[in-house]
Amino acid sequence: NLILNAIDNVDFVVGDLYAPVRDDQFDLIMANPPFVICPTDSARYRDGGAMGDTVLKRIMEDLPRHLKAGGYCQIVTMLSEFDGVSHEEIIKELARSNGYETLILSTQEHDSYQFALDQYDDVTNSAKYRSQVTEFLDHLGAVKFIRGFLCVVTFKNSGAYRYSRMFAIRRPVL
Numbered sequence: 001n002l003i004l005n006a007i008d009n010v011d012f013v014v015g016d017l018y019a020p021v022r023d024d025q026f027d028l029i030m031a032n033p034p035f036v037i038c039p040t041d042s043a044r045y046r047d048g049g050a051m052g053d054t055v056l057k058r059i060m061e062d063l064p065r066h067l068k069a070g071g072y073c074q075i076v077t078m079l080s081e082f083d084g085v086s087h088e089e090i091i092k093e094l095a096r097s098n099g100y101e102t103l104i105l106s107t108q109e110h111d112s113y114q115f116a117l118d119q120y121d122d123v124t125n126s127a128k129y130r131s132q133v134t135e136f137l138d139h140l141g142a143v144k145f146i147r148g149f150l151c152v153v154t155f156k157n158s159g160a161y162r163y164s165r166m167f168a169i170r171r172p173v174l
Contacts, residue, residue: 039139106151
């Protein structure tokens with residue numbers, strides 16, 4: 001893409017999240033971490049750990065150190081609510097404690113049943129499909145999943161806390 005678009009002002013570094021840029025700050029940070037709640041340890045690109053937030057937590061933990069004043073961070077993720085734990089409340093606290101303006105644009109709510117059904121699309125083997133969905137539902141019950149929202153979270157490092165949440169309305173395709 002860089003060559004095709006004659007872009008020459010981009011540097012690539014490889015490493016674990018912020019590790020290769022440990023002393024740098026940025027005007028824009030973008031992330032799409034793995035966020036699917038996963039009942040087993042998995043190296044699949046989408047799986048975000050037992051509560052779906054393993055990488056998201058690490059991104060947010062070091063965000064204040066790397067986001068310049070006036071800078072933006074956008075994260076495409078799923079925010080989930082569990083009995084006693086809310087990803088949205090964790091984001092609010094991060095925003096409040098760092099003076100970030102924050103906007104969450106989210107889709108409709110997914111309950112555990114809909115979320116489990118969305119994870120598996122191979123229905124050619126109905127016994128396997130039922131088994132996978134049941135295992136996933138059992139895990140969601142074990143972690144006390146209540147609901148989740150696919151969303152884009154935007155932070156602006158303005159020094160003034162403000163929090164908004166909007167829902168994207170999806171229109172049916174005719």
